[in-house]
Amino acid sequence: MTDQMTADLAARLYSAEANKSVVAPLTLEHPDLSVELAYGIQLANVKRRLEKGDRVVGHKIGLTSRPMQAMLGVNEPDFGHLFESMHYQSGDVVDYPLIQPKVEPELAFILREDLVGPNVGVQDVLRATRFVLPAIEVIDSRIADWNIKLVDTVADNASSGCFVLSHTAHSIENADILLSGAILKVNGQIVQTGAGAAVVGNPALAVAWLANKLSSLGTTLKTGDIILSGAVSAAVPVASGDHVSLTFGRLGRVDLTIKG
Template sequence: MTGDAILAAAAADLWAAHRDRTPIPPLTQRYPSLDVAGAYAVQQVNLRRRLAAGATVVGRKIGLTSAPMQALLGVDEPDYGYVLDGMVITGDTIDAAQFCSPRVEPEVAFLLRSTLRGPDVTVADVRAATEAVAVALEIVDSRIADWTLTLPDTVADNASSGAVILGDWVPYTDDLALPRAAATLRVNDRDVATGTGDAVMGDPAAAVAWLANALADYGAELSAGQFVMSGSFTAAEFVHAGDVASTTVSGLGTVSLTFT
């Protein structure tokens, strides 16, 4: 197969896996030549499909920013994907059956008042461009069977995106001190993980700056009015129908979600 044919075939495989809620073997097993650059091209193919079907991009997500998540998947660098309007949960329940193998993560979302375009975006630039931040519970999901991933596999799969529920937006002021903010992840009545903001590249704002600079390589930017999921404070935890997951981030509050 030619390079373009491999990208098209890999995108079609992931599209079918998402549509049918049926995981597939790792793309890198079937297409050994698929690298990270090719995986981002695959991601864009399926984004165009979703936009053509009427979806709207409302945000971006950064994945694999913390050591626990990188260790979990055996990678050594972050990745990123997109968030569509239909991926933002507006109630307090969600059908677990719409995912393949969901996990939950505690995060902070940044709502941008102005556009960030790399290269050379700094934490100070992120602070100036951010209108507000919010506690977020992200559902990560993998269309790759058993979460048996390499970096190209998760990149192609939109950084293993699933959905997200956001808490109330809080003005982004100096007293929030996000690197020192503490997150607790609960499933049912049990604390399953804790972490602090400095697990996210030293500062969640640094992750947002990293993304703005990474997107510059593709002529893209972080747009005003959209939000950015900055990455998990902890490792992710599996959830199933009947579970109640919640996360609290100090200074930002709590958000909770029931899986039906």
């Protein structure tokens, strides 16, 4: 794939988000598209956002469940970038330009210090984490009908939409990130439940994977970064006007309304 083709595919995805439209899977046109080139497409749109004045505030980790990895034929997660424009607080009406959104219950990590790979482990993540708090990630896809393979979602910023953080944060020392139970509701009805251990056995392990992956690409996680560690249950489709709430045991609550 030439640099021009990479730029063209990135522009296609960027325009789809801006216009709230969808495109055919990139893998239909480019069945041999590699993961490395897909990250190149993602980074091209990161650069475009930065040039327009947005700011990276962290990263999201996707494909953290064994069933999702098996479905896409992979054996590790993927990641995307989080931007300031994607960030909402609990109680907000989410007016992000969404196309075919779904919601996922997650734990967010906020770093107190840089987390520099390689060879980052769970204990390194725990030492580097200032807070954990409940989060709802609103995932989205610019690929028609969510008909994605791994490289489609990687190129599409790991199928990112936006994210909503709780007002309640806990020190990592006082948070049971493995056994705290999550209850996700849409319009008052329970739609999913889960626990932190659903994320590759330990959400801190997912954060360690991210730190090491970024190190292999020449970058690091920074002090203050927000890291969405991965969904503790399956994603649930939502529509305009829906109210979504997540309670995460003693860790707190977060809720949002999708703009009607």
